[in-house]
Amino acid sequence: DVKVTQSSRYLVKRTGEKVFLECVQDMDHENMFWYRQDPGLGLRLIYFSYDVKMKEKGDIPEGYSVSREKKERFSLILESASTNQTSMYLCASSSNRGRDSQFFGPGTRLTVL
Amino acid sequence: GENVEQHPSTLSVQEGDSAVIKCTYSDSASNYFPWYKQELGKRPQLIIDIRSNVGEKKDQRIAVTLNKTAKHFSLHITETQPEDSAVYFCAASRGTGFQKLVFGTGTRLLVSP
Numbered sequence: 001d002v003k004v005t006q007s008s009r010y011l012v013k014r015t016g017e018k019v020f021l022e023c024v025q026d027m028d029h030e031n032m033f034w035y036r037q038d039p040g041l042g043l044r045l046i047y048f049s050y051d052v053k054m055k056e057k058g059d060i061p062e063g064y065s066v067s068r069e070k071k072e073r074f075s076l077i078l079e080s081a082s083t084n085q086t087s088m089y090l091c092a093s094s095s096n097r098g099r100d101s102q103f104f105g106p107g108t109r110l111t112v113l
Numbered sequence: 114g115e116n117v118e119q120h121p122s123t124l125s126v127q128e129g130d131s132a133v134i135k136c137t138y139s140d141s142a143s144n145y146f147p148w149y150k151q152e153l154g155k156r157p158q159l160i161i162d163i164r165s166n167v168g169e170k171k172d173q174r175i176a177v178t179l180n181k182t183a184k185h186f187s188l189h190i191t192e193t194q195p196e197d198s199a200v201y202f203c204a205a206s207r208g209t210g211f212q213k214l215v216f217g218t219g220t221r222l223l224v225s226p
Contacts, residue, residue, distance in 0.1 A: 004156075033213075035216075040122070040218060040219075041156070041218060042119075042216045042217055042218040042219050043202065043216040045214075048213055050212065059215075067127060090156070090157070096212070097114075101145075101147045101159045101162055102147075102159075102214065103216075104149075104157045104158070
């Protein structure tokens with residue numbers, strides 16, 4: 001069974017702080033994703049990684065960066081958190097084998113004060 | 114860019130009724146269309162998917178139909194039950210690769226006993 005875990009369920013940070021959100025998957029998936037979920041806007045792709053050290057910008061990368069130093073771990077970084085980054089952040093992973101869809105983590109609800 | 118429109122945004126039905134959620138996509142190269150269910154406070158989970166080489170797929174009370182010419186696809190839930198209450202997201206692959214998805218904005222389904 002695929003397990004995707006995220007480092008925190010809830011996080012409260014102050015404006016200007018550097019924030020790290022971490023995601024770990026245990027199924028040797030090649031692809032990992034970070035989404036932001038806001039009411040009425042669905043899931044919007046922030047960044048995508050298809051291999052270690054490889055990344056692609058998604059639809060809303062501004063204000064975010066990512067790091068993938070190991071295959072199982074994908075980190076989302078908010079260099080200087082702002083109040084408009086208050087949101088639910090979802091990590092997902094998928095495999096290139098078997099053509100499976102994406103499996104999601106439980107989400108991190110980030111509040112920036 | 115790629116876009117997926119999803120309707121309705123909310124849907125209320127009585128237990129036992131059918132529910133239909135419709136999506137329209139913009140990228141004619143899209144070839145993979147998953148549907149996710151997200152219960153309150155939980156992660157999105159894949160419930161059914163369809164690939165462009167078939168027009169319909171069923172799994173017990175759930176079915177998905179695809180009209181590639183019109184770029185429409187729909188989720189049909191028959192004999193709805195209160196536990197079907199959730200937010201449902203449609204998605205379409207970005208181009209012919211199935212790794213990256215663009216999501217609809219979600220439909221909140223409420224099934225009343």
